[in-house]
Amino acid sequence: MTGEQLTVLAAVALVCAVTLLLGSPGFSRSTGDFFVASRRVPPWMNASAIAGEFLSAASFLGVAGLILAHGTYGLWFPVGYTAGFLIVLLFMAAPLRRSGAYTIPDFVVLRFRSATMRRMTVIVVVAAGWLYIVPQLHGASIALSATGGAPGWVGPMLVALVVLFVVLTGGMRSVTLAQAVQYWIKLTALLVPTVFILLQVGFWDRLELPEFNGAWSAGLAALDGSGDQWGEFSRSLSVLVALMMGTLGLPHVLVRFYTNPDGVAARRTITFLLGLLMLFYLLPVVLGVVARMVWGTTTAAGALAGTGGLSHDTAILRLPSAVFDGLASDVLTALIAGGAFAAFLSTTSGLVVSVSGVLSQEFFSGTVRGFRLGALLAIAVPLVVGSATSELALAGAVAMVFTFTAAALAPVMLLGVWWRGLTAQGAFWGMAVGAVSSLAAQVLGLVLGEGPVQDGPLQLLVSPALWCVPLAFAVTVLVSRFGSEQPPSHADAVMERLHTPEVAALRPGR
Template identity: 55%
Template sequence: MSPAVGLVALVVVSVATAVIGFYGLRISRTTGDFYVASRTVRPWWNASAIGGEYLSAASFLGVAGLILLSGTDALWFPVGYTAGYLMLLLFVAAPLRRSGAYTIPDFTEARLDSRAVRRVTSVVVVVVGWLYIVPQLHGAALTIRITTGLPGWMGSVCVVIVVCLTVVAGGMRSITFVQAFQYWLKLTALAVPVLFIVFTLLGSGSTAVAPAVVNPTGLAPAGPYQNISLLVALLFGTLGLPHVLVRFYTNPDGHSARRTTLIVLGLLSVFYLFPTAYGLLGRMFRPELARSGQADAVVLLLPGQLIGGTAGDLLSALVVAGAFAAFLSTTSGLVVSLAGVISQDVLGGSVRGFRLAAVISSLVPLGFALATDSLALAGSVGLVFAFTASTVCPVLLLGIWWRGLTDTGAIAGMVTGGLLCGGAMVSGSVLGAAGTPFWLAQPAAWTVPAAFAVMVLVSRATKGRVPRTMSRLMTRLHTPERPLVTER
């Protein structure tokens, strides 16, 4: 693909994102608009926006790369990503919306009547968000390096600039329009080229032999423990992702939150068909990408290599636009959720504080991204899911469904899960992929149960700290309300 074509695709999607974001500025006026879009986002809009922000670099590029490397073993990633939303539908979506909170720390403070719990939750949410933004910036760096030949850091910086502009302009109201647009762009950018490739290969009568592919990264699940641990991380980690949870606060009511989640399940199921197809096509026709360390680039390279010519360039440009949309949408969702937390807890909760917090939330992970590198996007995001499953998820599930949770138990569980999973992540980065034991490379199978166990045991030992407001709030969480407006 010509570098000019890739650069044009990046510029077009960035400009389109900025224009849509500034459109949101015209109708973003109040604090509620910036934090939760005044709780007026309807299910189809919200589901498209959730799909836009949830389908990150790991989904757009990493899943295909892992399937290229390890075949069917990597299918746990799309299965886990999608099934996590079923758990959201069953256990979290409606009660969380009924809580009336703006952020996850708002919810934990209201549920446990504790400022200390709020502070710990805020720190955990910010750490999770920053950990998740870094792989998006790595993906942007990879994309701009592969498609244009420019230095990778330019992709990371471009994403941060565009995200800052759109978030500062209109907050959640603005980002909702941006992310809904970007979901459908990403779906089109994957579906059209892969269908074109398949029909072209079928028409030409091409045949391929799938040779044995070596996994140079060592990140793909290799046995029962790794598969189970990965699934635990993805299922429970989805329940604690701050940028996903904050979107449920934008629904008018709990009924709309449930309907939104149901639609998201359908959107994700359709989307993940296409990264899977890219991985399988790459495994059959371009296995050398795995051996050359370019597995994460298979989605970017396959249309140009298998089609070629002007058609290949145009299809590649579409894929590049979709990839950049993935980085922008996920990063913007994370920045919005982090800006809400930082602004509420540190900067007074004003619109001005939100905007300043958005800039801070973007620049810190940019520094980490520029100082590090990642060759396995899906694997690095999987570790973020494990950390989230070990920290935010237990306090949410127990806070919603168990009356015996106390502030001391919540803090002890989050700190335990964070230290155990964070320690495993640091150990893995120090030892390297080849030297890391399997139980450290995939820690969720033991860190998540440990966090739940500590939370329950400490809460039982501090029964006297169950807040007096517990019964009233639990009734609010679990009492279905009538929809505010008839759904269409």
């Protein structure tokens, strides 16, 4: 075993140990602790926790990899991820908290009082959670295989075991604390290598790698990409729509607003969160540009073939060894690998909590025991699916999940909060059309193409958000407006509850 592998395994072990310590028994004692941390999480901590669970494998490894492989296309991902939370701040955070619901299906029941809509929402939310967990497990496999020399199954199994311990023993309360700390671990794990790599690239005149000759100018010029400009624009716009609107339907993110004390705290949480995300996303973008300079404009697999890499998702894992030698390379690689593992753990734990909460409420009477049974199912299914699927590019795979949630959940959530005329019938058919069209298009596109990034007509299938999200909104509105069903009789009361500030609601006479 090499020195790099030993340091990587030590860093991963340290991250797992810290996570287990933060998730130790004793933090959660009640059902409220397990589901929503007793609704007492302050904004600054909740913001760190949301950033911890939202900055997944796609953010930590995938953004830099896409910049390496596809140039400016990769730059849209951090823009879309961050802009999605701006929409949440403006339209969703405070009303969702005021709803008082535990889960997205609970919100749907509050809004429509429809058992059919609840069942449909449960199916979509659980499917979205499972689909999102799979890339995290693939990322763990990639990271430990590329840098630690471990077999491919070790990373996913380690993530599953650590996450299950934290979720089963402490639920939402323990997960919140762990995720808040993991955000700062991830930020440090990218910030320190970025500083040292930039110093190395900018101030050393004699570098052993010939690829660095004219690196800055060549690397920046390479970001422009090539090919059909209209095709690249439409593909980028589709991804931007998917990432922005998909955030409105992420179950593990939306459930976070139920842990705030009130709607004002929910808004403050998002305000803090935007700053944390912008701070973080500067780093993978910079590392992606540097990776582009180091390995040129060839495809990721070819660029990394001589460095022991597996795909362009290993770009920032391999970057320290391309710039440094010896101990410096080993330590920086281990730091990045440890931060990547923190990303896999935090995102997976948030997804498992949200999925297990839905399963518990729907099938296991909403008890702590049911929550734990739901957690076992929430991680078992993605483990099986992950072992049977190929390792698609992480950012591309996660963008596919965002497309699914943007089409299936975003119209119902946004219109459910802001439009009194929404009917259960319109919500049902909008959700069904959005889910089926987005999922079918992307599966067909992958079958016909070679991956989640395509040019030409196939991009309408692989990146269908540009048409399937408006389609889902249109079906929802048209069926609600012209269908046989009327808006729920209690819609006015629900809308008042969602949009009445807590201070006004407490005034005498209300």
